[in-house]
Amino acid sequence: MFRLGLTGGIGSGKTTVAQMLAARGAAVIDADAISRALTASHGAALPAIAAQFGTHVIGPDGALNRSAMRQMIFADPAARQRLETILHPLVEQALEEQTREAAMRSVRCVVFDVPLLIENFARWQSRIDALLIVDCPEEVQITRVVARSQLSREEVMHILSAQASRAQRLAMANFVITNDAGTTLQALEKQLEALLPRFGL
Numbered sequence: 001m002f003r004l005g006l007t008g009g010i011g012s013g014k015t016t017v018a019q020m021l022a023a024r025g026a027a028v029i030d031a032d033a034i035s036r037a038l039t040a041s042h043g044a045a046l047p048a049i050a051a052q053f054g055t056h057v058i059g060p061d062g063a064l065n066r067s068a069m070r071q072m073i074f075a076d077p078a079a080r081q082r083l084e085t086i087l088h089p090l091v092e093q094a095l096e097e098q099t100r101e102a103a104m105r106s107v108r109c110v111v112f113d114v115p116l117l118i119e120n121f122a123r124w125q126s127r128i129d130a131l132l133i134v135d136c137p138e139e140v141q142i143t144r145v146v147a148r149s150q151l152s153r154e155e156v157m158h159i160l161s162a163q164a165s166r167a168q169r170l171a172m173a174n175f176v177i178t179n180d181a182g183t184t185l186q187a188l189e190k191q192l193e194a195l196l197p198r199f200g201l
């Protein structure tokens, strides 16, 4: 089973590429989706989050108030660290379980779609056979995220500044897919298609 790490900054197009890989038979393990499940209503991480930040960060639906948490953690690196200390070990545990399930299904390629893979590279290095970066200028990241969410330009820039830089990601890449303003979805898929044999697909 080929183990592919997939990362890129917020709005770079990771999820879009992951969906294309899934359509080609890869098992995609999505760290963001795991993190969202852990913080959904009755999610396993909520008791520890409420104990650390106070019950006001839990909404009336019993789920994490994502907007309040976002405003808190992207303005305050210490708060971000406290949230990551709770969530990341739980995310890792779920990732490992899903990897074991993929191995049992004898899939040819497992894709780890992980937004913070570069930030945690020391832990990821031995778990992947290659790293695929979805590369995109910051201006395009900002435009895409503002278009698909209610976030302001300033909020997106705050998130960007909490992430690895484009140059840091490219320095670690084995494979790079360009997804800039001029890249159509067809052009994105074409770049990916050329790489599929390298991933056992």
Ligand SMILES: CC(C)(COP(=O)(O)OP(=O)(O)OC[C@H]1O[C@@H](n2cnc3c(N)ncnc32)[C@H](O)[C@@H]1O)[C@@H](O)C(=O)NCCC(=O)NCCS
Pocket: 009, 010, 011, 031, 032, 035, 036, 039, 064, 065, 066, 067, 069, 070, 073, 080, 083, 084, 087, 091, 114, 115, 116, 159, 162, 163
């Ligand atoms: C702050 C939270 C509540 C905001 O939720 P929201 O629904 O607005 O965003 P979502 O979870 O879909 O994340 C969107 C993107 O934000 C960026 N992002 C999220 N958390 C972080 C972080 N700790 N550091 C840097 N960027 C981050 C990533 O690019 C991610 O893809 C949420 O992102 C969260 O719980 N973050 C902490 C967990 C984490 O580190 N997740 C990322 C990888 S597992």
Ligand SMILES: Nc1ncnc2c1ncn2[C@@H]1O[C@H](COP(=O)(O)OP(=O)(O)OP(=O)(O)O)[C@@H](O)[C@H]1O
Pocket: 008, 009, 010, 011, 012, 013, 014, 015, 016, 017, 032, 115, 144, 145, 148, 179, 183, 184, 185, 188
């Ligand atoms: N080449 C493209 N052409 C048109 N739209 C695109 C292209 N690539 C991505 N998008 C759109 O941009 C947005 C961000 O893409 P996507 O969700 O794949 O990024 P992401 O890296 O997974 O983001 P996040 O880190 O926030 O989860 C989505 O709305 C997606 O449909």
